[in-house]
Amino acid sequence: MTTATDKKPATMAQALQRAMRDAMAEDPTVHVLGEDVGTLGGVFRVTDGLAKEFGEDRCTDTPLAEAGILGTAVGMAMYGLRPVVEMQFDAFAYPAFEQLISHVAKMRNRTRGAMAMPIVVRVPYGGGIGGVEHHSDSSEAYYMATPGLKVVTPATVEDAYGLLREAIADDDPVVFLEPKRLYWSKSDWSPEDPAPVEPIGRAVVRRPGSSATLLTYGPSLPVCLEAAEAAREEGWDLEVVDLRSLVPFDDETVCASVRRTGRAVVVHESAGFGGPGGEIAARVTERCFHHLEAPVLRVAGFDIPYPPPMLEKHHLPGVDRVLDAVARLQWEAEH
Amino acid sequence: MTVQELPGAAAYRPTPPPAWRPRTDPAPLLPDPEPFRVLGTGAELDRPLMLKLYAELVRGRRFNAQATALTKQGRLAVYPSSTGQEACEVAAALALEERDWLFPSYRDTLAAVARGLDPVQALTLLRGDWHTGYDPREHRIAPLCTPLATQLPHAVGLAHAARLKGDDVVALALVGDGGTSEGDFHEALNFAAVWQAPVVFLVQNNGFAISVPLAKQTAAPSLAHKAVGYGMPGRLVDGNDAPAVHQVLSEAIGRARRGGGPTLIEAVTYRMEAHTNADDATRYRGSAEVDAWREHDPIRLLEGELTARGLIDEDGIRAAAEAAETMAAALREQMNAEPALNPMDLFAEVYTAQSGQLREQAAQLRAELEAEAR
CATH class of the missing domain: 3.40.50.970 (Thiamin diphosphate (ThDP)-binding fold, Pyr/PP domains)
Structure with missing residues (x-):
């Protein structure tokens, strides 16, 4: 047993x-x-x-x-x-x-x-x-x-x-x-009893929240979870969605979250221009426009060749950069 | 500081690199200096095989002519003709057993047809109603491959998988002289030799990669010599001598089947027509060269030899021509019928199960088609 x-x-x-x-x-x-x-x-x-x-x-x-x-x-x-x-x-x-x-x-x-x-x-x-x-x-x-x-x-x-x-x-x-x-x-x-996971094609809400949705995957998930914890001090309750499957893309889970929170930031290491965030932001905007309180923002790697190791920390999206983006989600318009 | 001044110089003894050893004796791998020939050498000929080769050569030439004509009538989008190279195409098909696999390039429709593939299915890619018009596993013919030399590692992987399973299946991969410059050619031959995969590579050196002659493609002594660098034997054969190509292929296939590993064969031949119907060969080669090769035509060579040796008579020659005409007439008729097209097929089989994204796009196209139909 x-x-x-x-x-x-x-x-x-x-x-x-x-x-x-x-x-x-x-x-x-x-x-x-x-x-x-x-x-x-x-x-x-x-x-x-x-x-x-x-x-x-x-x-x-x-x-x-x-x-x-x-x-x-x-x-x-x-x-x-x-x-x-x-x-x-x-x-x-x-x-x-x-x-x-x-x-x-x-x-x-x-x-x-x-x-x-x-x-x-x-x-x-x-x-x-x-x-x-x-x-x-x-x-x-x-x-x-x-x-x-x-x-x-x-x-x-x-x-x-x-x-x-x-x-x-x-x-x-x-x-x-x-x-x-x-x-x-x-x-x-437990390798003997691995927990079942959602199938390929499904995103998962890793942290429920109500203020805004962070859409992320892979290496940026821990960053977003940390950012969501830090955001509590600012009074934001952030939802974090782990996309898991970039293709096929789970519009349903993503859009359900964004419709609930009304705000979204896509976070990834990949360069922003021509990167996954552009596609994701477009899909969210096309489907959730009337629920959005602010444009979908992207926090991405800079549009540069990947930096040398002593400088990479400036390139990688970190907690502060994520929080800065969250701060730009037009909160003042609400009040 | 000189060596003598190094600490411990008194004990200095020059030694060879400790790990180095010759891996294999290159001599047996080297191709013969001249292309191997059968016709004109007085070698014994197997009459049933010769008649089969002849019938297929004649049928193949007619197939090439008919397909070229179909491009002019707009029935094919494009046709890269193998006219002049029929000996290689036909020998490749006939040297294989049923259970073996053929990996053709885009110029090898004829090899696929000679292996038994329905000509209309074989021409699907070039007609343009789909990409691969057949189930590759049915005749064990991989899809006609357009990106150069990329089919070669597939042949190696399949042969390797067959060997791991204990099946005595051989893969024969076809490629052109231009394709030998591609990285996939190198990687495929290297993997094949390291794995001792039962695979045979047949390079049809037809002189040109579209317009670029072999001299601008390689500085190797011959393409067959490239085999030595990989540790496999290289064979050089007259690509217009059908019995010679068949023999060299059969030997290499037999060797692979017995666990002897891969072989690289260079067949020296000539592309008698332009690269495709969209190409103009007069811009890069003279008619004298083409005329010289016309003298060395594969059908002419075999027909001359069989006639001289009394292995075929006029009735036999006529029968082969008539069979070819019958094939061409049937092909014309089939290709003149409009292919059945269903635009909704575009969304089928992109994935095992259609994604939501593709369902949305399929619905969009369906709505557009319905609007058009109204």
Whole structure:
């Protein structure tokens, strides 16, 4: 019998590993491949122990070539396997773009459903870990702009396990964005009895509130939760929505929240111009215009190449920047 | 500071890099200096195979001519003809077993048809009523691939998956000379060799990537030589000698099937027509070169040899031509019928289940169509 005492602190990295491990144990067609995923267990140790438990044919160290990794995964999927591909870092996934955009995303559609691409592309993304250049990109907007892909990003340990299990079981290709700086975040979590989570395609209200809605995901969720706590001192009761699934997008949950609060700020690390926040703000405005007390604002990374580690704190949206945006939501108009 | 002045210089002994060792002997991987040929060499010929190759070459040439004509009539959006390259197309199809997989590029419609795919389905992409007009798993033919060389890693992955499963399935991937410059060519060959995947790469070196000649594409001794760098054998073959292409392919496919790993084959051939109907080849090549290759035409070569050796007579030649005409007439008739189009199909199969977003957009299009119909 499972009891609450079975739950121990687990990191997001451990939950992700467990998701792949359980999927591989249940389904022999699940294969993991990527750079350093075998013997080393991945540079973030997210595939730790998989090669040892399932053999190198199931968890394979590939040559160092991202287009080759994803391209061969396409062929493996054509033959009935379910590849889980690891891109070592956000910016190292770019060589695989052509395979992702021209084949992975389109295969089902171009073959009229005859050939699905049940591939998961795991991408550690985002900054805040002191990485040198090319190790901290927020690349979600590129993926979101590609029809045929699902784009998912967990922000909690529970979601890391639940969403990855679901992504692996999904017949559609899923770009699974793992927030690097949350890899070592912890939660009391039982691998033997993982809590069920909302499915891909659903956003979740992480903190209910009534004054305004913070719409966020992945690495920015803890920032928003902290901002919401700090906002209490200012007299604002902020609702925080974790989007989780950028594609498909949960208009329903998002709009229900914004209609309730009348104000919204989108928060993400990705550059603001052409970033996810623009799409989200437009969708909210189109659907909730008559409920809005103020324009939907965006708190995003600056429109600059990702900064060097000693300067990244100025780039990343932090609590103060979020609160500044909340302060600009035309509160005076109410009184 | 010189070496002699370094601390401990008295004990200094030069040593080779400790970890280095030769990985493989390159000599057996090297292609022959001249393209392998069968026709004109006096080699023994398997008559049933020769007649099959001949019939398919004639049918293939007629298919190319008919498809080109259909572009002029507006029935195809575009047609990249393989006229002059039929020996490669046909041999590729005939060298494979039923259970094997073919990974064609956009110029390889003919290979797909010769493998048994319905010509109308094969031409769907080029007609433009959909992208891939067939279920790839039915004939084990991957979608005709437009982004150059991107189908090659697919072939490697499929072959690798088949081997892991214990199936003796081989993948044959087709690519052109231009495609060998792409990164995916390199990555596919490297993965194939590292994994010892049962895959064969056939490069149809037809001389041009649209307008760019091979000399501007590579400085390699031959494209087949590229194999050596990956640790797989390279073979060079006369791409217009159908029995030679068939033999080299069959040997490589057999080797892959027995667990011997991948092979890179360069077939030296020539694109007799422009890149597509939208291209003008007179801007970048002279007629003398084309005429020289006309002398080395794959049908002419095989027909001459079979006739000289008494393996085919006029009746046989006529029968092949008539069969090709029958195919062309049927293709004309089918392609002259308007394809059934349903705009609502645009929203089908983007995802397994339609998202709310796509449902909204589908509703918008449906409303527009209904308004048009009123």
